[in-house]
Amino acid sequence: HAGARCAIKIFRKELVDKDWMRRRFDQEVLALGQINHPNVVRIYGSGTLPGDTLYLAMEFIDGATLRELLEAGRLDSREVASYLRQVGRALAEIHVHGICHRDLKPENLMIRSDASPGQELVLIDFSIAIVKDPDETLHGLSRAAGTIYYMAPEQVIGYADPSTDIYSLAKILIEILTGERLSTLLPDASMDL
Numbered sequence: 211h212a213g214a215r216c217a218i219k220i221f222r223k224e225l226v227d228k229d230w231m232r233r234r235f236d237q238e239v240l241a242l243g244q245i246n247h248p249n250v251v252r253i254y255g256s257g258t259l260p261g262d263t264l265y266l267a268m269e270f271i272d273g274a275t276l277r278e279l280l281e282a283g284r285l286d287s288r289e290v291a292s293y294l295r296q297v298g299r300a301l302a303e304i305h306v307h308g309i310c311h312r313d314l315k316p317e318n319l320m321i322r323s324d325a326s327p328g329q330e331l332v333l334i335d336f337s338i339a340i341v342k343d344p345d346e347t348l349h350g351l352s353r354a355a356g357t358i359y360y361m362a363p364e365q366v367i368g369y370a371d372p373s374t375d376i377y378s379l380a381k382i383l384i385e386i387l388t389g390e391r392l393s394t395l396l397p398d399a400s401m402d403l
Contacts (some may be wrong), residue, residue: 216254217271219337221264235264241336242268244307249300251320251334271332273323277316280386290386293319296331297382301375304333309341310370314378315360316385359391 221235242253252269259265274312276293279285285293297319305313311318311333318335362377364370381392388395 214254215270215272216267217269218333219266219345220259220270220339231329232264234338235266237339237341238266238336240341241304241307241309241339242266244309244341245303247300247303249296249331249333250303250381251336269332271320271322272364273321276321276331276382276386279321280316280389284389285386287345289313290383292355293321293331293386294379294383297333297379300331300333301379304339305372305375307341310372311339311375311378312337312365312370313337313339313360314375314382316382319382359393 239253239256242251246252251271254269256264256266294359298315301311301314313335316332318333320332320334322330322332360378360381362370362374365374384390384392384395
């Protein structure tokens with residue numbers, strides 16, 4: 211998109227082995243390239259910089275993360291309902307395309323500062339998404355990935371399906387409503403992943 215403000219994500223090749231990094235990059239490009247939804251970040255382009263550094267150009271979301279809003283104070287019930295609806299729509303859209311996000315957390319939910327109704331919240335960061343395709347391993351198994359506080363138990367073995375993202379969303383909702391992570395509220399019920 212000529213002239214559009216964008217965010218550039220650079221994959222630091224020194225952090226992961228090259229084959230795995232290329233697969234993650236290809237997964238994110240494939241995942242985002244299939245989606246055109248107001249609650250899911252849009253991809254503009256991708257490529258390789260000199261030195262085989264991969265990059266992804268995507269929509270720039272001017273706003274704050276849900277984490278930043280939570281740290282600023284409690285949300286009112288209308289905001290909570292609106293954000294929950296919008297995350298649900300985003301997940302429904304990616305799941306219908308066979309995509310599991312696997313890292314749903316407040317830091318990956320952006321709230322537009324210039325929001326118009328129905329387009330306030332945007333799901334970002336698909337770098338560990340699983341895209342179901344014929345090359346995918348049996349039952350969607352891959353490397354274990356996610357953020358420990360929001361991971362579903364099956365993620366410890368690398369498995370993910372739509373219910374994995376719903377599990378994470380439930381933990382986010384509990385945090386929004388109570389101001390505390392589930393692991394803080396119910397420490398004895400928390401599984402050591």
